[in-house]
Amino acid sequence: MSNPVRALVVAETSDGQPIPLVWEMLGLARRWADETGGAVHACVLGDGLDAAAVALAARGADRVHRIASPSLSPYQADAWLPDVCAVARAVGPAAVMIGHTPQGADLAPRIAFRLDAGIATACNRASWTAGRLEVTRPCYGGKAEETVSFRTATAVVTVKAKCFAPAPAQAARHGDVVAVPTVLDAASVRTRVRGSRRDASAGANLESANIVVAGGGGMKGPDGFGMLERLAVALGGAVGASRVACDLGWCPPGRQVGLSGKTVAPELYLAVGISGAGQHMAGCVNSKTIVAINTDAAAPIFRYARYGVVADCHALVPALIEVLESKAR
Amino acid sequence: MKIVVCVKEIPDPDIAASVFQVDEAARAVVPVPGLRSVASPFDEQAIEVALRLRDQLGSAAISLVTLGDETAKAIVKNGLALGADDAYLLVDEAFDGGDATTTARALAAAIRKIGGVDLVLTGRQAADDDAGIVGCGIAEILGVPAVTFAMDVAVDGGALVVERSLGDGSETVEAPLPALVTVSHEVGKVRPASLRETMKAARQPLTVGTAADLELTAGDVGAAGARRTLERLAVPKNDVRCEFLAGESPEALAATLIERLSAARIL
Ligand SMILES: Cc1cc2nc3c(=O)[nH]c(=O)nc-3n(C[C@H](O)[C@H](O)[C@H](O)COP(=O)(O)OP(=O)(O)OC[C@H]3O[C@@H](n4cnc5c(N)ncnc54)[C@H](O)[C@@H]3O)c2cc1C
Ligand SMILES: Nc1ncnc2c1ncn2[C@@H]1O[C@H](COP(=O)(O)O)[C@@H](O)[C@H]1O
Numbered sequence: 001m002s003n004p005v006r007a008l009v010v011a012e013t014s015d016g017q018p019i020p021l022v023w024e025m026l027g028l029a030r031r032w033a034d035e036t037g038g039a040v041h042a043c044v045l046g047d048g049l050d051a052a053a054v055a056l057a058a059r060g061a062d063r064v065h066r067i068a069s070p071s072l073s074p075y076q077a078d079a080w081l082p083d084v085c086a087v088a089r090a091v092g093p094a095a096v097m098i099g100h101t102p103q104g105a106d107l108a109p110r111i112a113f114r115l116d117a118g119i120a121t122a123c124n125r126a127s128w129t130a131g132r133l134e135v136t137r138p139c140y141g142g143k144a145e146e147t148v149s150f151r152t153a154t155a156v157v158t159v160k161a162k163c164f165a166p167a168p169a170q171a172a173r174h175g176d177v178v179a180v181p182t183v184l185d186a187a188s189v190r191t192r193v194r195g196s197r198r199d200a201s202a203g204a205n206l207e208s209a210n211i212v213v214a215g216g217g218g219m220k221g222p223d224g225f226g227m228l229e230r231l232a233v234a235l236g237g238a239v240g241a242s243r244v245a246c247d248l249g250w251c252p253p254g255r256q257v258g259l260s261g262k263t264v265a266p267e268l269y270l271a272v273g274i275s276g277a278g279q280h281m282a283g284c285v286n287s288k289t290i291v292a293i294n295t296d297a298a299a300p301i302f303r304y305a306r307y308g309v310v311a312d313c314h315a316l317v318p319a320l321i322e323v324l325e326s327k328a329r
Numbered sequence: 330m331k332i333v334v335c336v337k338e339i340p341d342p343d344i345a346a347s348v349f350q351v352d353e354a355a356r357a358v359v360p361v362p363g364l365r366s367v368a369s370p371f372d373e374q375a376i377e378v379a380l381r382l383r384d385q386l387g388s389a390a391i392s393l394v395t396l397g398d399e400t401a402k403a404i405v406k407n408g409l410a411l412g413a414d415d416a417y418l419l420v421d422e423a424f425d426g427g428d429a430t431t432t433a434r435a436l437a438a439a440i441r442k443i444g445g446v447d448l449v450l451t452g453r454q455a456a457d458d459d460a461g462i463v464g465c466g467i468a469e470i471l472g473v474p475a476v477t478f479a480m481d482v483a484v485d486g487g488a489l490v491v492e493r494s495l496g497d498g499s500e501t502v503e504a505p506l507p508a509l510v511t512v513s514h515e516v517g518k519v520r521p522a523s524l525r526e527t528m529k530a531a532r533q534p535l536t537v538g539t540a541a542d543l544e545l546t547a548g549d550v551g552a553a554g555a556r557r558t559l560e561r562l563a564v565p566k567n568d569v570r571c572e573f574l575a576g577e578s579p580e581a582l583a584a585t586l587i588e589r590l591s592a593a594r595i596l
Contacts, residue, residue: 134560137459175473200497291590311579
C-alpha cells in the first residue's frame with residue numbers, strides 16, 4: 001500500500017443526517033488515507049444538509065462536496081447521476097464508496113457504467129495488495145465469497161453494513177465543506193416519483209437493535225410472530241424474519257433479514273424456526289452471538305449458532321417469556 | 330409492445346451448504362452430482378411480469394435473451410413453455426472470462442439487434458453472483474431509464490408505472506418507454522408451464538448468436554473487455570461450535586438458556 005489512496009464516499013442521508021453505514025465507510029476510507037498519506041472526500045446531495053456536511057467532516061472527511069438543490073431530494077438515480085459523476089471526475093478517486101442499501105444498490109451500477117469503472121457490490125472486506133484494491137464479497141447466496149481486483153483507475157464499490165468499524169465523531173475536527181453547484185439539467189430526469197409509502201412499523205429499529213429475535217417458517221403463521229413480538233419486548237429487542245415468513249405475509253417485508261433484506265449485527269441474534277439458508281445468514285452472520293431454536297437438530301442454522309436448543313418454539317418461546325417476565329417481577 | 334427478458338442460467342441457489350463446493354485453483358463452483366442448473370429465480374419472476382403485462386395489454390411480443398453455455402437451452406425452453414414467443418442464446422468462447430460490464434455490453438447489443446424493444450426486464454440480481462449490476466448497465470448502454478427492485482409493473486397510457494421496493498416501504502415511479510426494469514421477489518409466484526406448451530417449446534428453434542453476430546469485437550467482451558479480475562473464490566470459514574442445551578421440559582430449557590446468556594453477559 002504505497003500510493004496515496006484517495007477515496008470518495010457518497011453519503012446517503014435520512015432525516016438530514018448521514019446513515020450509520022456512512023460512518024463505517026468513512027472509517028475505512030480514513031484508515032486508507034492515514035496509512036498512505038491519501039485523502040477522504042465525501043459528497044452529500046439533497047436539500048439543505050448543512051448539518052450533514054459538518055458531521056461528515058467531523059467524522060473524517062478531508063473535503064465535503066455539498067450539492068444542495070431541491071431537485072436532488074428525494075433521491076432519484078436520474079437526478080443524482082450527473083452530480084455524483086461530476087464530483088467523481090473532479091476528485092479522480094481510486095474508490096467511489098457507496099452504501100449497499102436499496103438506494104446505493106440502485107445508484108452504484110449506473111455510476112460505474114457512466115465512469116466506465118469496474119464495480120463490485122456488497123463488499124464485506126477490502127485491502128490493498130501491491131497498490132491494488134482487492135475487495136471480498138459474498139456470492140452463491142453466502143455459500144462462497146469472491147475476492148476481486150479492478151482494471152480501471154477508479155473502482156466503484158458498494159459496502160455492506162456492519163462490516164467495518166465506524167469512524168468516531170471528533171467534534172474538534174474540521175474538514176473543508178465546499179458548496180458545489182448542481183450540474184443537473186432537469187430535462188435529463190426521465191423518471192417521476194408519483195408517491196411513496198413509508199412503512200414506519202416495519203422494522204425501523206431492526207438495524208440498530210442490540211438484540212434481534214427473528215422468526216421463520218417454523219413460526220407457522222402470524223400468531224407465531226405475535227408470540228415473538230412479546231419475547232422481543234421481554235428482551236428489549238426488535239423482531240426480524242426470514243424471507244419465507246415475509247413472503248407469506250406473516251410480518252411486514254421491512255423485517256426481512258438477509259441477502260435481499262436487511263443486514264443486522266446485534267449482540268444477540270435469536271433465530272427461531274429458521275433453517276439457516278445462506279441467503280438468510282448473509283444478513284446476520286456478523287452478529288456477536290447467534291442462538292438457534294429449531295426442531296431439527298440437523299438444521300444448517302446450528303452451524304452458525306453458539307448455543308442451540310432443539311425444541312418446538314411454540315412451547316419454548318412462551319417458556320422463555322415466562323422466565324424473563326418472572327425475573328423482571 | 331415488445332418485451333425482452335434477460336434470463337441467466339445458474340447453479341441451483343437452494344443447494345445445501347453442506348454439499349456446495351468450490352475449486353479454489355480453478356476459481357469455480359464444483360459441479361457436484363445433484364447440483365441442478367436453473368434459471369435465476371428473479372429472472373423467472375421477470376418472465377412472469379412480462380406475461381402479466383401481456384395479460385393486461387391483450388398482446389405483447391416476449392423475447393428471452395441469455396448469455397451462457399449450450400446448456401442454457403433447457404432454461405430458455407422452459408421460458409418458451411411459459412409463453413415467451415422466441416429466444417436468443419448468446420454462446421461464444423469469446424465471452425469467457427467476462428464480467429458484469431461485458432455481459433451488459435453483449436445483452437445490450439442483442440437487444441439493439443432485436444430492435445424496436447419497448448421494455449427490457451431483468452432480475453434485481455443474479456442468484457449466483459448476487460451482484461445486481463447488469464440490469465442498470467444495459468440501461469446505461471442503451472440510454473434508457475431504469476427502474477430497480479420492482480414489486481409491480483403496469484403500463485398506463487404508454488408510460489411505465491412501477492411500484493418499487495425501498496426496504497421500509499415502496500414508491501410509485503413513472504417512466505417513459507423504452508425503459509428497463511429490474512424485478513424483485515415481491516412480484517410473487519410464477520405460473521407453472523403447461524405440458525402442452527412444454528412439448529411445443531421443445532420443438533421450437535432458438536436463435537443462437539456469437540460476439541461477431543452482435544458486431545462486438547474481441548476487446549469488447551470476455552476477459553479482454555472485463556473491468557475486473559476474479560482473484561479468489563472460496564467457501565467462507567466458519568469456526569463457530571454450537572453448544573446444544575439439554576433439558577427435560579421447555580421450562581427447563583428456557584431457564585438454562587437464559588442462565589447461559591446471562592453468565593456470558595449477553596443478557
Ligand atoms: C436469490 C435469493 C435471495 C434470497 N434472499 C433471502 C433473504 O434476504 N432472507 C431470507 O431469509 N431468505 C432469503 N432467501 C430464501 C432462502 O434461500 C430460504 O428459502 C429462506 O431463508 C428459508 O426461510 P426459513 O428458514 O424461515 O424457512 P424454512 O426453510 O421453511 O425453514 C423452517 C425451519 O423451521 C424449523 N421448524 C419447523 N417447525 C418448527 C417448530 N415448531 N419449532 C422450531 N422450529 C421449527 C424447521 O426445522 C426448519 O429448519 C433467498 C433466496 C434466494 C434464491
Ligand atoms: N449471462 C446472462 N444472461 C442473461 N441475463 C443475464 C446474464 N447475467 C445477468 N443477467 C441479467 O441481469 C440480472 C442481474 O445480474 P447481475 O448483475 O449479474 O446480478 C439478472 O437477474 C439477469 O436478468
